[in-house]
Amino acid sequence: MPVKSLNALLKQLEKRNLENQVKDYALRLEQESKACHRTSNxxxxxxxxxxxxxxxxxxxxRKQMDQLPKMKENLVKTVRCNSVNQKTMNAMRRPVKKISRSSRLSKLNL
Structure with missing residues (x-):
């Protein structure tokens, strides 16, 4: 092949390569612009x-804060009720038996 035709072919290839690069950049720019719009939205x-x-x-x-005084009031009522119940239950119980223990231990024979 002559040198002139090789140069012409090389110029065509370079031109196509540059056109393809421009198309790729245009496509990438479009995609990035869409992504930018999505991100800003x-x-x-x-x-x-x-x-x-x-x-x-x-x-x-606010609802929880409004319910706190009610919960505290209910808690106070239950504590009062429980303390009255405990006193009556303690009065009904029998006295606890105490087990006597010796204060000295027996000696060991060796």
Whole structure:
């Protein structure tokens, strides 16, 4: 093959290679731009979701705080009731038998 035709073929290959690279870059740019838009949309939606969640969390916390005095009051009532029951149960019990123990131990024969 003559040198001129080889040079022409080389130029064509380089041109095709460059065209393919441009197409690849254009495709990559398009994909990255779509990803960027998706990310920015998600970035906008997250604060809204977080504020909704924190609002519902604050409501549940308020409900729990409102229930605390009621729970304490119920606890006080049960403690009072239990202490009265314990006194009556102790009065009904028989006295506990004490077992006498010797204070000295016997000597061992060796």
């Amino acid at each position: 998600e970035r906008r939606t997250y604060p809204a979701e977080m504020s909704q969640t924190s609002g519902s969390y604050q409501v549940s916390q």
